[in-house]
Amino acid sequence: IRSRHLLFENCARRSQPQSLRGFDFSAIRGISKMACQNIYYSPRYYDSIYEYRHVMLPKEIAKLVPRGKLMNEQEWRSIGVQQSQGWVHYMCHNPEPHVLLFRRPITDPIAARKAMAA
Secondary structure (H helix, E strand, O other): OOOOOOOOOOOOEOOOOOOOOOOOHHHHHHOOHHHHHOOEEOOOEEOOOEEEEEEEOOHHHHOOOOOOOOOOHHHHHHOOOOOOOOOEEEEEOOOOOOEEEEEEEOOOHHHHHHHHHO
């Protein structure tokens, strides 16, 4: 079985998100409350180092996501994504730009072991 990371070919990978100079944050003010309520947050999944989750954005918000760039925490929060602290947007999935991939170091080792054992 191929690693889940190999399944995301043609993805922009960087160790640190780059700043979005010139990003038009004024467009964000027009996001409807309904669109923010339709953001899908996946359950967490784990490997031995990180916990992962993906976030699927509705079309109205997805068009605000810059293509081929990783967003820092301020940027993804500004488009309506709400998560606890520590999550990093670590990979772009070019075939589905409305899907944001996040990871953070495991914060609850017991829950991670249970999830990996299931």
